[in-house]
């Protein structure tokens with residue numbers, strides 16, 4: 001797998017040389033996102049993914065609604081009002097106020113947009129769960145499902161802490177973002193990153209991406225945007241509970257939950273030993289008891 | 301790192317969601333998987349009990365051992381069929397044995413099930429051949445060795461399913477791995493003793509039936525105690541309403557507390573006190589209740605895992621450990 005890639009278009013479009021053995025990912029800077037959905041479209045086109053049922057969701061401009069087996073980029077739209085209504089007000093479990101509800105018949109005061117994607121976790125829970133070996137780590141340190149091996153057991157689906165991977169009902173195999181594995185092999189940056197007009201999505205080698213992201217956070221803080229923080233870099237929210245880091249990480253402005261992300265996800269495999277150990281211990285204790293009951297002299 | 305976290309980012313989670321959308325995707329598994337979990341528990345623990353009974357007195361418990369062997373074989377065959385049925389690409393079931401992955405209970409569980417099924421089938425085969433002739437005697441001797449393996453892998457088959465569910469991100473499954481293990485383990489032993497007791501009573505071997513009832517009694521008592529502690533623990537882990545309010549929650553609660561708990565305990569106790577264990581009817585009631593409750597427990601637990609995966613507050617509320625607390629402390 002050490003063959004070098006001759007044509008390096010990514011050098012021109014993403015200032016990145018793509019070399020097998022190095023770690024690659026996305027840095028998605030949500031402060032730059034304008035919600036154009038070019039990433040969603042580019043992803044569908046390159047990966048030849050079919051359109052899904054189209055309808056107006058009533059939740060801002062987010063009619064895509066979710067990542068799925070056939071949607072691998074998903075732009076979220078969070079509308080927030082200065083008076084605290086909107087997303088943040090829904091904490092009591094009441095219905096979510098929508099723009100136009102209540103007193104303000106106005107545009108939102110703040111609009112957060114975020115292009116979500118598979119996080120290509122370092123200790124990927126989907127991969128750790130997959131019993132067939134269909135999910136593997138590529139030479140670019142990305143996480144890819146091999147549909148010619150997957151048997152549709154569905155274990156990766158509840159394993160993912162971010163609700164990303166899904167089984168397609170038509171072919172019965174798991175599908176998700178491949179970080180454009182085929183393009184990387186040809187020296188091309190992933191389609192979404194290339195299409196993004198604001199560079200909200202940046203593709204690159206992890207070291208360079210981390211530097212760029214930290215620089216951006218510092219810059220934003222200096223400009224007074226003190227809420228800016230990274231989600232998914234080592235030691236930050238999202239990279240918790242043994243996940244180590246997310247190769248696709250984000251710069252966010254509000255709590256992770258506002259973007260439908262868990263603040264502190266954990267690695268499911270860490271729960272195997274407690275469950276199995278406790279179960280076996282209970283069975284062993286009852287076995288001792290059963291053994292003595294069987295061995296008792298006949299009573300009558 | 302949360303550099304200079306502002307007030308809003310550092311305060312505890314207060315229920316924010318993204319349009320109430322599901323943060324996770326639920327497993328597609330349905331009754332086939334919960335029935336498999338039940339069968340693996342039943343057959344696995346039955347072979348475990350048979351191993352112990354053989355050590356204690358192979359002659360007296362010969363009937364019990366024969367039933368347990370056939371039960372183990374049938375349960376693993378039927379269970380494997382159910383698992384294949386559940387695959388979205390069933391033609392590729394054999395890929396389950398393509399690799400070994402210790403981080404995946406579904407992977408090592410496939411090997412446990414394969415070993416358990418194979419060993420059980422061998423012990424069953426020797427029962428069918430009988431002890432006559434040189435071949436029969438040799439088979440029986442080998443089956444005695446295989447029986448130990450069947451007992452050990454049976455213990456694994458009856459409990460690894462708890463780690464299968466726990467090693468996911470679905471809140472209800474992930475919340476209490478240890479309790480889930482104990483619940484599945486105690487229920488498996490109770491179910492196996494109950495099923496074998498039914499066989500003994502049916503064949504009129506009341507002496508061994510009584511012993512099995514005693515085992516079922518203690519396993520049920522342990523099960524009930526564990527389920528009481530489980531309920532409290534779930535509350536601490538932020539999953540109280542789900543357990544009591546949804547249909548799956550009610551199935552689970554009724555199954556573990558009443559059907560597989562209070563009813564059999566009362567039946568066995570009554571049998572012991574009132575009729576000095578002579579009334580097979582009460583024993584049968586207790587055994588049937590344990591089996592029905594064991595099935596309900598698995599169905600309810602499976603359903604709750606899928607439901608809670610789609611509840612943003614249940615998931616986000618739990619995915620808030622030290623992180624935000626540490627930030628608050630630092631301020």
Ligand code: SF4
Pocket residue numbers: 118119120121124125126127143159160161162163164165176
């Ligand atoms: S985000 Fe989910 S699907 Fe993507 S690598 Fe991580 S666990 Fe797998």
Ligand code: SF4
Pocket residue numbers: 129130131132133134135145149150151152153154155156157167173174
């Ligand atoms: S559905 Fe396919 S990719 Fe997912 S865990 Fe099962 S075999 Fe692996």
